[in-house]
Amino acid sequence: MRAKPTAVALDIDGTLIDHDEGMSPAVLDAVRRTAAQVPVILATGRAWSTTRPVAERLGLPAGGFVVCSNGARTMRFPDGDVVDERTFDPSTVITSVRKYAPNARMAVEESDGTYLVTAPFPDGDLGRDARIRVVGDDELAPQPVTRLIIRDPDQSESDFVHLAERLGLHGVSYFVGWTAWLDIAPEGVDKSTGLKVALAQYDLEPSGLLAIGDGRNDIEMLTYAGLGIAMGSAPDEVKSAADEVTKSVQDDGVATILNRWF
Template identity: 25%
Template sequence: MLKALVTDVDGTITDRRRRINTAAVETIRSLVDVGIEVVLASGNTVCFMDGLCKMVGTDGTIIGENGGVYRRTFSGTLRIPGDKNACLAAFEILKDYFTEKGVELELYSAQYRFADVAFARNIAPDEARTVIRDHDLPVRVLDTGFAIHLQAPGINKGTALRDLAGEMGLSPSEMMAIGDSENDIEMLEAAGIGVAVANAPAATRAAADRVTKESYGDGFVEAVKEYFDGFEGR
């Protein structure tokens, strides 16, 4: 029996322009009202996630920075398994490399991040991966479709889901995860049921147990109605 839902944000409960789907918000609130715990999981910062949780109506349980941080409720202790220093060092090497090619990398919200590094998606992620590999740096490159992130290896939304499940007194098998991007793959694989919305790339769809017919927030609502017994939403 499913007891919790873990959902990505951008591209999963929003549209391609990052506008939140109001039906998805109503669906999340309806789940919360019947006792289903909802975890928002994103590459975004903790402060962004806190505001979103307040507005949407969850209890503040989050996975942020692509698994680099997680927390059980607003009053819980923020866990930081990621390694920001390694990510910053890797960013400086990437910055120097691309500056020589005439491309400036724009760092996002560095002062608000505890574990990873995010920057504007104005370079090819595969080229960044090649630079990282050539320098034998202990980080990996993630492309969320909205930004490029540097994260410590072995840290992802899936590892955070497993650790958070323990703090929630649940098994990962009692959780459903929904996502749309490559940074959601491990999360979909870790959950009891992993669902990719229709706009997800091929690799993410392949990792999922189910791919919705609808895209973005409409796909999210479709998945919840299918898997949570007796739930019809408002």
């Protein structure tokens, strides 16, 4: 992409902020300058309740959009109006998880941003300010949900890659995270799904979109965008899917890219 991007999509965790929720002044300044010139769309696996504070921290203009829950929800910022929502029935997956990973913890998001969990997640996993309510498996998903999160702190990332294979996931999309974390989404839904909705609101084409991310759940977003940038700490398969690799979040990779045009 030689021309100035017409819109920018940014992942949050591992891209804008580090594992301690820290964001460097350089990145903050670069994003604010960018948002003053073109739409900046946060595209994240987070729920709206933990995405909105990041958008506020960045000072994103009112009337913009954020893509939450790995593309299952596209929301208007800052009022939280749902522009688009995709759901599925996770009951079959929940049953399979209990068969193949009996000690795993599961969570789903309610419409108000509360997480229903089968057991508490490690501190910070669902966001520092996330609201949670512990329920039994049978109460976890009485109605369709935007995503199902599976987590087992005693397992490894590779264990969860194998778990996804054993579960035989059909009719859903899934993303294995950095740790023993598995996101189950409606079939065909990923971050690019929400970005299509958001770009349509602006009457913009994906060819002008610059996207930056670091996780496996960013692959579709990076290939959808006119220019997809992987963070330096991204897994190899994410780097392979990107057009370019920038520095890590600790080295202000996002600022390095945005400073080219903004």
